[in-house]
Amino acid sequence: MSESMEAKLAQAMAELTAVQEAVARAEGELGQASATIRSRDRAVEVTVGPQGELTALKFPDNKYLNMTGPQLASSVMEAVQEGRSRMARRVIEVFEPLTRAGGGGATGIRGVDIDWDRAFGSALDDPAGGRRRSTARLHDEIHEDTD
Template identity: 25%
Template structure:
């Protein structure tokens, strides 16, 4: 026979397993995500991964050969920045599909939300979830 406390723990464990599997799926999909952006003049093409890290720079045409070094450097910086912005948008969309409604995916990715505050909210939610469970002292008295 299962006790209410045991049922709560089983439910919490099942929810934990669901979240763990969802996180693994998110990480898998993020690892597969890549964004490639080519400059308007087609002189440079930049590929970034799901985290916005540059994984490839290519020169699809010979146009870069006619550019001044400063001009090519500026074009690289501009194209990398645009590719990262595009990757962040894709990652935000992916994250939104995994987060519970109302969670600030955009804010999380742009570091405008404090991790400590998110953890505090999670701890308060856990406290509310288990607030009606008997305390350890009450269990000892029942034994």
């Protein structure tokens, strides 16, 4: 093997090691991460883990006692969706620098293109943005219905 080829291989191995270490740090950082969210009506509080899983569900101040089933369901769905969205954005924030081609020198994974929308789906819906979530629409309909 030529000296040039050996140098390139050594550099590639060093980059691979750096990437593996950066991924391990990111996974460690996210391993215990969570997001705790209250619904807009403050009737429901949820905690969502790093993979979007629901890890806790609370009903502060027993506000749910004065709600109909659909209202409570809407509040739960709203809070869970917002929690999933926050965790998805956090995961992207942590891992995205590792996927930039050539970004960060030895920490960039060349040629990797992650489709974050495909990876997280509806968890990335932004309630303040252009796309409205169906749970937000249901929530609005319940509050506007005065019959």
